[in-house]
Amino acid sequence: KAGVTQTPRYLIKTRGQQVTLSCSPISGHRSVSWYQQTPGQGLQFLFEYFSETQRNKGNFPGRFSGRQFSNSRSEMNVSTLELGDSALYLCASYSGAVPSGANVLTFGAGSRLTVL
Amino acid sequence: GEDVEQSLFLSVREGDSSVINCTYTDSSSTYLYWYKQEPGAGLQLLTYIFSNMDMKQDQRLTVLLNKKDKHLSLRIADTQTGDSAIYFCAESFTGNQFYFGTGTSLTVIP
Numbered sequence: 001k002a003g004v005t006q007t008p009r010y011l012i013k014t015r016g017q018q019v020t021l022s023c024s025p026i027s028g029h030r031s032v033s034w035y036q037q038t039p040g041q042g043l044q045f046l047f048e049y050f051s052e053t054q055r056n057k058g059n060f061p062g063r064f065s066g067r068q069f070s071n072s073r074s075e076m077n078v079s080t081l082e083l084g085d086s087a088l089y090l091c092a093s094y095s096g097a098v099p100s101g102a103n104v105l106t107f108g109a110g111s112r113l114t115v116l
Numbered sequence: 117g118e119d120v121e122q123s124l125f126l127s128v129r130e131g132d133s134s135v136i137n138c139t140y141t142d143s144s145s146t147y148l149y150w151y152k153q154e155p156g157a158g159l160q161l162l163t164y165i166f167s168n169m170d171m172k173q174d175q176r177l178t179v180l181l182n183k184k185d186k187h188l189s190l191r192i193a194d195t196q197t198g199d200s201a202i203y204f205c206a207e208s209f210t211g212n213q214f215y216f217g218t219g220t221s222l223t224v225i226p
Contacts, residue, residue: 004158033214042218043159043204056213090158103147105214107158 002027004108006091012114018079021111025072025093031055032074033105034066037088046089049074078113086115120205120217127223134195136220138188138205145207148181150190153202153219162190162203192222200224 005024013019025032033056034046045058049068066076072093078085089112092105119141128134140148146167151159165172165179165188172179178191188205205217 035216043216045214045216048213092159103208104149104161104164105159107151107160109156109158 004091004093004106006089006108006111008111009109010112010114012116013081014116015081015083017081018077019081019113020075020077021089021091021113023074023076023091023093023108025074025091026106029093029095029106030072031094032068032072033092034074034076035090035092036060037090037110038086043090046076081115083115086113088112120207120215122203122205122217122220124218125221125223127225128195129225130195130197132195134190134192134199134222134224136190136192136203136205136222138190138217140186140188140205140207140215140217142207142209143183143186145209147208148179148188149206149208149214150177150179151204151206151216153204155201159204195222195224197224197226 007022031050033048036044046060047054047066048056052068063079068074088110090107090110092107094103094105122138147164149164150162152162153159163174163177165181176193180189200223202219202221204219206214208214
């Protein structure tokens with residue numbers, strides 16, 4: 001069973017540009033969440049998509065957006081990049097079903113974004 | 117339910133036990149988790165505990181939960197150099213909202 005795949009793994013952008021990151025969840029998983037990881041802030045929740053709908057949203061500005069496709073693949077976009085957006089962006093998936101037990105998030109390896 | 121705190125660093129000698137601590141503020145969490153992140157990788161689930169349990173043991177790992185004090189700990193017995201990583205605790209509510217701690221960087225000294 002393939003894991004969660006994130007592309008690209010590394011990218012460098014300049015301030016003001018925009019970036020799109022992609023995440024392919026584990027087959028059968030309908031929920032995809034995005035997190036931003038920085039040394040100072042730890043793991044910050046961005047948003048969660050389930051069946052093409054945003055189900056939960058963290059406390060990030062509107063420059064951060066996402067979407068999910070019918071095959072559960074998800075993309076996140078950051079517009080008008082700022083230096084502070086430099087981070088590791090992690091995607092995680094799980095089945096999304098109403099839990100009768102623990103819901104285990106499976107993470108991808110992340111996309112490392114550097115903004116110059 | 118968003119305040120999950122951990123100490124930033126822990127250093128232990130190989131063969132000793134490591135104890136990583138976590139405090140959280142929301143008592144309505146249903147499950148609490150421990151994840152491990154190795155350099156250049158995503159997070160990997162180590163273990164989890166249901167909120168009405170006090171303890172869970174899984175090979176070298178022991179999770180203790182003190183719900184009254186909202187304190188969670190992870191004990192790693194016989195710590196090895198391969199255990200060097202960042203460890204995150206996390207809590208979940210209703211199954212689809214997860215909040216992670218700040219992460220504890222464990223260094224194992226040979």
